[in-house]
Amino acid sequence: MAEPLPTEDGVKENKLWKGVFAVSGILITLVIYGVLQEKIMRVPYGVNKEYFKYSLFLVFCNRITTSAVSAGSLVASKKALDPVAPVYxxxxxxxxxxxxxxxxxEALKYVSFPVQTLAKCAKMIPVMIWGTFIMQKKYKGFDYLVAFLVTLGCSIFILFPAGTDFSPYGKGRENTVWGISLMVGYLGFDGFTSTFQDKLFKGYDMEIHNQIFYTTLCSCVLSLTGLIFQGHLLLAVDFVYRHNDCFLDIVLLSTVATASQFFISYTIRTFGALTFAAIMTTRQVPSSLSFHFLLMLYF
Incomplete structure (x- = not known):
């Protein structure tokens, strides 16, 4: 006997729970990720008050952990490890x-956390621009109005509690041209990444772990190459070896980054890049609150 088709209310309820799962997962993991990232990059370690300066090493640790977990998930679920899209x-x-x-x-070295969080409130706008070029989507004036209002609302919230900043690289360097350029680069690259992920999911009917595995595997190779060419690999390993608490922070950061990558890919595959950008914009509110919690905890 054939199973009854799901009703319209059932489909809506199912999508609602998927949305709750995606939003709560992203908010929880990325708030923890933000606090750990701030602590590693801006809180000194050891009696000599040394700062961890090797941001690409964090990228490498995050990606190699995520790649290993996604590969294990594909093997455990007996799904093929073969790429379903061109490797490039x-x-x-x-x-x-x-x-x-x-x-x-890198922007954390030059721009204060409140300023960086404020810039991140504009995530929806670059996604809509890239969506027009990559996905040939057509957005209505109302869509741009909603994006503007969400950006404005989050910006106002962030501006009011913005308080003391701390930077190991000197207060006089906040809001420099280089710092602002890094934030513009961040928004542009971030918008392209989520939009192109959306295109891959829709164009190749791609499994979440398949995309995560190959993208993070490429990231491992690229970030490791960058570390070697910069001469930072051994320096970063030595720093972590001398500071066990930094090692534990990086392990925890990589674990949370892996979880957040799953929720991010799940959200983009299920709801699309623009919905993901909207979630990421509104999550700047708890991120701002976590920043002030970090201030009280360490200073």
């Missing part, structure tokens, strides 16, 4: 994702 397309996502993350980490 995975690599394109990987390159822009590394540039996004690197710009974000």
């Amino acid at each position: 397309k995975y690599c394109l996502v990987s390159v822009t994702n590394i540039l996004t993350t690197t710009c974000q980490y």
Whole structure:
């Protein structure tokens, strides 16, 4: 006997629970991720008050952990490890994702957390621009109005509680041209990454772990190559070896980054890049609150 087709109310309820799962997963993991990222990059370690300066090493640790977990998930579920799209397309996502993350980490050296969080409120706008070029989507004036109002609302909230900033690289460097350029790069690369991921999911009916595995595998190779050419690999390993608490922070950061990557890919595959950008915009509110919690905890 054939199973009854789901009713319209049932479909809506199912989508609602998927939305709750996606939003709560992104908010929880990325708020924790933001706090840990701030702590690693801006809180000194050891009696000599040394700062961790190797942002690309964090990218490498995050990606190699995520790649290993996604590969294990594919094997455990007996799904093929073969790529379903041309490898260069995975690599394109990987390159822009590394540039996004690197710009974000580097910007912490030059721009205060409240300013960076404020800039992130504009996530929806670059996604709509890239969606027009990559996905040939047509947005109505109302869509742009909603994006503007969401950006404005989050910006106002962030501006009011913005308080004391701390930076190991000197207060006089906040809002420099380089810092603002890094944030513009972050927004541009981030918008392209999520939009192109959306295109891959829709164009190839791609499994979540398949995309995560190949993009993070490419990221591992690229970030490791960058570390070697910069001469930072051994320096970063030595720093972590000398500071066990930093090692534990990086392990926890990589674990949370892996979880957040799953929720991000799940959201983009299920709801699209623009919905993901809207979630990421509104999550700047709890991120701002977590920043003030970090201030009270360490200072």
